Amino acid sequence: MSRESMKITGYRTLTTVHRWGRPIGDVNGHVAGTTEVPIVILETDEGLEGIGLGSHRDLDRLFPALLGEDPRATTALYDRMLAFVFKSGHSGATFGGIGALDMALWDLKAKAAGEPLWRLLGARDRYIPGYASGLEIAVADEDLAQLYSGWVERGFTAVKIKGGRDLASDRRRLEIAADLFRANTTSPALMFDANESWNRKQAVRHISALEETLDLTWVEEPLRRWDAAGLAAVSQAVRASVATGENLTGLDQYRSLFDSGAVDVVQTGSVWGVTHFLRVAVLAHGHDLPMSAVSYNTNPLAHAAAAIPNNLCIEVQDLGSPVGITVDQEIADGGIVLGDAPGSGVVIDEAAIRQAKGANGWTDPVGPHFRPERAGLRLVPEQV
Incomplete structure (x- = not known):
């Protein structure tokens, strides 16, 4: 397989679930025990694919920074993604999309080298x-x-x-x-x-x-x-x-x-x-x-x-x-x-993932996992 001109040609997304077997959360709230896990897969012209986890947010805005590029240029492409959204800002949910694509790039780079990423x-x-x-x-x-x-x-x-x-x-x-x-x-x-x-x-x-x-x-x-x-x-x-x-x-x-x-x-x-x-x-x-x-x-x-x-x-x-x-x-x-x-x-x-059922999300704006209105405003420890 040639390594001289590998190019990113596309991406696809999947969503699976993690079944924790217990409720999970923190002081801001908890979810029942099954959460969604977004997956991003970067595709190349050589058939090699990179896998990233974490977010599907703003991928359509970010992917043009990667299309046609050699995925082994990991740090340069990271900065290129940041540059593509510098006017509107990279923080928050957009940064999650950058992170998922970045994971996929590093996965591709190590696979192309035939080595574990570590x-x-x-x-x-x-x-x-x-x-x-x-x-x-x-x-x-x-x-x-x-x-x-x-x-x-x-x-x-x-x-x-x-x-x-x-x-x-x-x-x-x-x-x-x-x-x-x-x-x-x-x-x-x-x-x-x-x-x-x-x-x-x-x-x-x-x-x-x-x-x-x-x-x-x-x-x-x-x-x-x-x-x-x-x-x-x-x-x-x-x-x-x-x-x-x-x-x-x-x-x-x-x-x-x-x-x-x-x-x-x-x-x-x-x-x-x-x-x-x-x-x-x-x-x-x-x-x-x-x-x-x-x-x-x-x-x-x-x-x-x-x-x-x-x-x-x-x-x-x-x-x-x-x-x-x-x-x-x-x-x-x-x-x-x-x-x-x-x-x-x-x-x-992918076949098993397509059969996975939906789940409660951490980021649902109506909860159950959101910062309480009185957080930071309690006079005494609260008994729960």
Whole structure:
């Protein structure tokens, strides 16, 4: 197969579902347990195809930046997509479309080279340490042991709990999680995620109260994603690190956080793509800050995480894959072990996917997963 003049000729989309087997969500709401998984497939004149996951938004506006181009020019094509929408802005939903296409480009580049993406990106080790994160806020206390048993059996020593409204419940659930993961270590790493639900003083009070009895590794998104001064103040007031960044859509949005000392653990969302992750990682490395990718179906940033010098750990939200998707990786030894399949290792069964039933979406504007009107405006912890 010639590699001299490969060209992108088209794309197609599919939507499958992920069946979690439990309700999933955070303090802003939860969904019943089945979510949609958009898939983007880039086609080339040589028959090679690249797979991206995460969003179908604005693909028609973005694809002209790729049509007829060699997909191996990954970073140049990423910038070309940004340039095509610079007048109307790249952030928000449009950035999700860029991310899905970017994943597909990197998948194509590695497949063309006949190598797994982690090796193409320069990684030495196929293993990435991880932490358990079951999005478990709607799972009852008595069911947490069953939920997290798979992660414990696979050697995980770190776990993240969702919360932010009920202090007593948050403390209790963190203690339950700590007890479960002590099967693998005497001192499990405990993370706590408030999903932007507090104001500055609420965050300090709530975290400080938890820290009276718990050693938190980090608190995630205690304030709104853009509040650099507030996040810096929280970081200075509590022992735990502040982790944030998963909802920032572009390198430019991190500048004020770095300049203000507002982030201790730098995060990116998997759905924003490989190039975004790599660029944020370089910026973070220049500030001596660790990176931690926020997970998505099939853990698409795991290959990139293996290749950066400042990777701390990656979130692992589930132990299975969406309907019709298999991925060449093993969740073991407290993290992800990547395989040798060329590209990102994602293989799709289009026939099975076409039979997949629809599902509740995270982004439905009428909920159930949306920020409450009184978020950040509560005088006392709320009992739920």
